[in-house]
């Protein structure tokens with residue numbers, strides 16, 4: 067291992083010097099053709115049906131080649147991934163990241179977190195903000211958070227014009243308007259991937275119908291947090307009549323809206339909704355993942371389509387923690403690693419119609435997570451404070467965003483300082499290291 071690192075350090079140094087002498091303009095003859103080579107890892111790329119040992123070559127922020135054995139001499143930087151799992155950068159379909167507005171007790175404010183502080187360290191390269199902002203405040207969200215983040219931040223526009231500013235705002239039917247919401251989504255097509263409705267406590271269907279109207283007008287899916295559980299608007303009707311194929315039911319294992327019937331069996335409406343093409347998302351959060359519901363649904367043959375965190379200041383410090391912990395919970399419920407990677411990469415990318423994300427096909431954006439599967443005695447806590455024991459825990463070792471290092475837990479891309487000159491300067495090269503400043 068040490069020998070390998072020393073060898074490539076020198077090679078990098080030589081290549082770096084050559085680039086400088088050429089004024090960094092273009093690639094000269096003899097210069098390595100790949101920026102980065104992730105070598106010897108077990109690649110899990112569900113879109114391409116791949117789960118095997120492979121090398122991955124990256125250049126210009128794109129995946130160039132995925133092959134059995136790629137010559138290390140062809141790469142500027144080689145990273146040893148033996149013993150690790152290499153997956154597409156994780157896509158977290160449900161987060162809250164509209165921080166910085168100075169509004170207390172609000173998801174369009176203090177309940178949100180800035181994305182970069184929580185994403186890369188758990189292998190996440192793309193997040194979808196689940197409706198923190200609506201048409202009245204989305205511009206501010208875009209300008210102060212989304213455009214400043216290194217994380218790829220996409221968003222669902224709340225059907226409420228004020229977004230998730232809290233109780234009174236989110237119950238105001240008069241501020242739920244399909245027209246302005248659809249116009250907003252069309253004006254921000256590069257970022258807005260759907261419409262969200264959430265937290266509604268009244269008996270009306272208006273929030274859901276208005277969200278679907280906006281979704282139809284903008285040609286995007288709707289994600290529903292079904293709010294309070296009311297007999298006037300049963301979940302079966304939502305899933306079989308109100309939502310369209312391709313719409314997303316989040317918090318699917320909360321148990322808060324009769325996902326399980328009183329006799330403890332899964333609501334047949336879940337199966338009927340899936341049959342119609344409705345997607346089911348975990349959205350773990352601070353109150354929406356219950357072991358008994360998830361376990362019962364999975365035993366009945368009803369796994370989630372996507373695993374998401376519902377990241378916010380409450381959930382991250384409670385049972386949810388982060389994306390890889392949430393994935394580990396589904397390993398503990400008996401799902402395979404390949405399945406939980408699919409539910410955290412290609413499946414969510416398809417749900418938001420961003421099929422350029424969530425896979426490692428040659429030519430794809432080089433967002434990559436390098437994960438380690440620890441064995442041992444672990445405990446996982448749900449949103450209700452109940453524990454489930456497991457024997458495996460996923461840990462994120464490295465994350466690359468657009469081909470550049472964004473997180474490296476154990477310094478696997480780095481050289482031992484004792485192998486460097488005493489007066490070594492800042493390490494890393496801009497061809498692979500996104501942590502240079």
Ligand SMILES: [Zn+2]
Nearest residue numbers: 160196351376
């Ligand atoms: Zn949420």
